[in-house]
Amino acid sequence: MTTTVCGRCKSSGAVTDHQGRQDGAVVWTILRCPTCNFSWRDSEPARAIDPAVRSADFAVDAGDLQRYPKILQQ
Amino acid sequence: MTMNDLPNRARSISSLRDFLELLEDAGQAITWSDAVMPEPGVRNIAVAASRDANGAPAIVFDNITGYPGKRLAVGVHGSWDNIALLLGRPKGTTIRELFFEIAGRWGDQEAQISFVPEAQAPVHECRIEQDINLYDVLPVYRINEYDGGFYIGKASVASRDPLDPDNFGKQNVGIYRLQIQGPDSFTLMTIPSHDMGRQIMAAEREGVPLKIAVMLGNHPGLAVFAATPIGYEESEYSYASAMMGAPIRLTKSGNGIDILADSEIVIEAELQLGERELEGPFGEFPGSYSGVRKAPIFKVTAVSHRRDPIFENIYIGRGWTEHDTLIGLHTSAPIYAQLRQSFPEVTAVNALYQHGLTGIISVKNRMAGFAKTVALRALSTPHGVMYLKNLIMVDADVDPFDLNQVMWALSTRTRADDIIVLPNMPAVPIDPSAVVPGKGHRLIIDATSYLPPDPVGEAHLVTPPTGDEIDALSKRIREMQLGALS
Numbered sequence: 001m002t003t004t005v006c007g008r009c010k011s012s013g014a015v016t017d018h019q020g021r022q023d024g025a026v027v028w029t030i031l032r033c034p035t036c037n038f039s040w041r042d043s044e045p046a047r048a049i050d051p052a053v054r055s056a057d058f059a060v061d062a063g064d065l066q067r068y069p070k071i072l073q074q
Numbered sequence: 075m076t077m078n079d080l081p082n083r084a085r086s087i088s089s090l091r092d093f094l095e096l097l098e099d100a101g102q103a104i105t106w107s108d109a110v111m112p113e114p115g116v117r118n119i120a121v122a123a124s125r126d127a128n129g130a131p132a133i134v135f136d137n138i139t140g141y142p143g144k145r146l147a148v149g150v151h152g153s154w155d156n157i158a159l160l161l162g163r164p165k166g167t168t169i170r171e172l173f174f175e176i177a178g179r180w181g182d183q184e185a186q187i188s189f190v191p192e193a194q195a196p197v198h199e200c201r202i203e204q205d206i207n208l209y210d211v212l213p214v215y216r217i218n219e220y221d222g223g224f225y226i227g228k229a230s231v232a233s234r235d236p237l238d239p240d241n242f243g244k245q246n247v248g249i250y251r252l253q254i255q256g257p258d259s260f261t262l263m264t265i266p267s268h269d270m271g272r273q274i275m276a277a278e279r280e281g282v283p284l285k286i287a288v289m290l291g292n293h294p295g296l297a298v299f300a301a302t303p304i305g306y307e308e309s310e311y312s313y314a315s316a317m318m319g320a321p322i323r324l325t326k327s328g329n330g331i332d333i334l335a336d337s338e339i340v341i342e343a344e345l346q347l348g349e350r351e352l353e354g355p356f357g358e359f360p361g362s363y364s365g366v367r368k369a370p371i372f373k374v375t376a377v378s379h380r381r382d383p384i385f386e387n388i389y390i391g392r393g394w395t396e397h398d399t400l401i402g403l404h405t406s407a408p409i410y411a412q413l414r415q416s417f418p419e420v421t422a423v424n425a426l427y428q429h430g431l432t433g434i435i436s437v438k439n440r441m442a443g444f445a446k447t448v449a450l451r452a453l454s455t456p457h458g459v460m461y462l463k464n465l466i467m468v469d470a471d472v473d474p475f476d477l478n479q480v481m482w483a484l485s486t487r488t489r490a491d492d493i494i495v496l497p498n499m500p501a502v503p504i505d506p507s508a509v510v511p512g513k514g515h516r517l518i519i520d521a522t523s524y525l526p527p528d529p530v531g532e533a534h535l536v537t538p539p540t541g542d543e544i545d546a547l548s549k550r551i552r553e554m555q556l557g558a559l560s
Contacts, residue, residue, distance in 0.1 A: 008222075017257055018209035020140020027140045028112075030209055030224075037255055037352040039223035041216075043140075044113045048219045058220040058355065060366060070350050070368040072266060072275050 006033035007040060007049040009062040036060040084162035085320040089196075089336035090386060093160065093294040094132060094147065100165060102156050103132040111139050112215035120148045120389035120396075127394045129155050129165070134384065141213035145384045150294060152389075152396035157403065160294050166549075169403070170475040173422065176407045179319065185312035186321040195325035195335040202377040203328075207257040211339065211377055212290075212385045214254065218357030222366065225356060226252040226288070228388040229341075230296055231262070231270060232331050233286040236277040245332060246270060247296065247310035252288065253353050253369075260343070261353040261369040262286075265503060267460060274370050277345055284345040286372065287327040291338025291386040295320070298404050328376045338386065339379040343372035360428050361392030362506045393428065402426035405457060409433070412455045417448050424474035430457055431505060432464040434474035437522065445522040446494060453496075453516060460502050464517045472521075483521040486533070492520040 004014040014031040017039070021027065028043035038060070040049045047053055061067065087093050097103035110116060116135065123130045130153035135146040151157060158167040161175050192198055202211070214224040229252050235244035246269035252260045264271040277284035289296075299314035311332065315322040325335040329342045350368035358364050390397040402425070409430070410423040419440055425433040437448050445467035452458045452465060468474055468483045494517070501514035508514035524530045 015256075018207060022140055022142060032223075032256060037222065037253075039254065041113060043111060044216065045219070048113070048216065055220070058363075060352070065352070068352060068366050068368055072264070072271055072278075072370060074275060074279055 003042075004031065005051060006036060006038050007051045007054050008038040008058065009033060009036040009060040010051050011035035011062045035062050036065070080159065080164060081162035084160060085318065087160075087294065087318075087320070088323060089293055090147070090150065090291045090338055090384060091336075093150065094134065094384075096159060097132050097150075097156060100155075100159055101131070102129075102153070102159060102165070103134065106133050106135045107137050109137050109139055110135060112141070112213070114219070116146065116148070116215045117217065117219075117389065121391075123149050124152050124389055124395050127153060127399060129153050132156060135213070138213050138215075143382075144213040145382065146213045146215075147291070147384050147386045148389055149396050150386060151297060151400040153399055157298075157399055160298070168475070169426070170422070170473060173403055173406060173410075173424070173475065176317070176403050177410050179317050180407060180411045181316075183316040183319050185309075185315040187311060187315060188321055188323050190323050190325045190335040192325050195323075196380050197325065197333065197335055197337045197340050198378045199381050200379050200383075201328075202379075203375075206374050206377055208254050208260070208341070208374065208377075209257060211379065211383075212254075214385075214387075217387070217389060218363070218391050220363060221356050222352070222354045223253045223255070226254070226260070226290065226387065227390055228290070228297065228386055230289045230292050230334075231286055232289060232327075232333055233270065233273055233284065234331060236273055236282045236284045237280060242332070243309045243312075245309060245311075246273060247289075249297070251356055253356070255351055255353075255371060258374040259351075259371055260341075260374070261351050261371050263353055263356070263364075263367075263369050265460075274345060278347050281347065283347075285329040285331065285375075286343055286345070287329065287331040287333045288341040288343065289333055289337045289339075290341070291384045292334055293322065293336065296322070296334060297386075298400060328378065337380075338383040339377065341374055342376045342378075343374045346371050346373055357391040358504045359390055359393075359395075359397050360431065360502075360504055360506055362504075364504045365511070398426060398428075401429060405430045405461075406433075409435075409452060409455050409457055409462075413448065413452060416451055419444070419470075420448060421470040422474050423452075425457070425462065426475075429502075430461040431502070432466070433462050434466045434468060434480055436468045436470050436472055436474045438470045439522050439525050442525045442528045443520075444525075445520050446518060449494075449518040449520070453499075460500055462516070463501065463505065463507075463514065464519070466519045467522055469522045480521070484519070487523050488519060488521045494518040494520075 018030040032039045132150045155165040295314045295318040323335040327333045351371045353369035354366045355363035406423045406425040413420040419438040421436045472479045472483045496516040501508040503511040
């Protein structure tokens with residue numbers, strides 16, 4: 001069952017961008033979090049996509065997106 | 075394939091397909107037809123292959139689960155043997171020989187550029203202008219496990235100067251990392267000092283459009299030379315053609331940019347002026363992840379591709395990786411050529427390590443302390459400004475590509491006060507040792523010997539035999555060793 005909770009910022013509401021098929025059957029789904037832009041495939045190992053076990057070092061703080069610098073400022 | 079055919083065969087390459095055929099004939103490309111999951115399967119195989127920096131083959135995947143019928147190539151430039159074949163030299167050519175092969179071509183040849191009508195260009199065989207879905211075209215996968223998304227890591231991005239769009243020389247071709255941001259969008263990471271960074275800032279400042287063409291699966295010479303730091307007004311196409319000593323075929327993209335006629339795939343896109351989207355992290359060439367930043371975003375307007383296209387990508391991360399063999403020699407050679415304009419005493423430059431974060435330069439010392447002067451000049455070359463962080467200066471009797479010799483020089487010719495630290499200099503933002511991203515210290519270690527007026531003078535050196543005869547004997551010993559196995 002595909003979850004729509006982002007493994008990186010824990011926001012809900014991920015959108016489906018693509019489904020991979022093999023012999024007519026869906027074998028995986030690519031999702032994207034509209035809050036932090038994390039994209040993932042639901043067939044990836046849990047340590048990369050499951051918010052319960054994913055490393056906190058790579059979390060994004062959905063409540064403070066201002067902290068991330070903007071490149072190429074005039 | 076005989077050894078004598080190699081230079082001609084290399085010059086006849088006009089596409090990724092040609093090169094893969096050459097590599098296959100030489101035992102340097104393999105097809106992976108076992109079913110493999112995009113994650114972590116593709117990454118695991120790419121990393122395992124890239125452990126062999128000297129001999130790793132390119133790998134073509136044709137059975138990735140969920141991508142039936144699609145092909146992916148990694149490691150095309152993933153070993154010195156593959157680079158040697160691209161340059162028309164046999165497998166087993168030493169890195170030093172490859173360096174001088176490239177350095178010898180510098181400024182030596184004329185560019186041969188021809189234009190192919192769009193209707194006859196293989197890259198335009200198939201065209202998508204509606205319902206664009208990059209995920210449907212490209213068998214993408216997460217390159218490193220904590221990357222922020224699915225990256226295109228080996229894209230040669232072509233663009234015209236938004237303020238001088240008719241100037242051929244000011245077209246830029248560079249390799250930039252692209253993160254797919256939904257079916258028809260991607261972010262592009264660059265910095266203000268890169269050509270693309272300059273063009274984005276100029277377009278946004280003046281409010282003029284910036285259109286780009288992202289070329290994937292290219293002539294293998296372009297992938298090498300598009301990553302080479304040359305002057306802003308030098309065309310990478312002309313440069314690549316001159317360096318390969320071979321013609322390059324161009325055509326027009328649908329959005330009016332000169333592109334390679336024989337590329338596998340081209341993605342046409344337009345900058346969304348002033349917009350930024352979260353990008354990263356991405357496992358980068360220093361072997362660590364970049365941060366998360368807000369990067370410029372491009373909207374895809376069309377995709378062209380050859381029939382049954384091959385998506386070419388790269389494994390990049392903690393070295394040794396394809397990134398190091400792809401750009402190492404072509405980072406070193408321009409620094410060498412630029413230094414020799416001022417100082418013909420420079421005999422070789424090895425900037426293979428992490429895009430030149432560490433470089434080793436050999437020089438004939440003109441006087442005491444001269445090597446330090448040369449080091450300071452190196453820091454002001456186009457690449458040195460941002461990248462050359464640690465410089466080790468050695469004498470001309472030390473081969474900078476032989477780290478055992480470099481360590482000998484460090485051990486016997488360096489005094490602790492032969493070290494210069496230049497604090498608070500420009501730094502590559504993704505250097506993890508920087509004080510803050512973009513600012514850090516430089517280190518020069520002078521490991522050259524002492525000359526007057528230094529009172530010590532040169533030690534009385536042992537001079538073991540060197541030269542062609544010894545090189546030939548080394549090769550013969552190696553061949554006898556290999557022969558003993560077969």
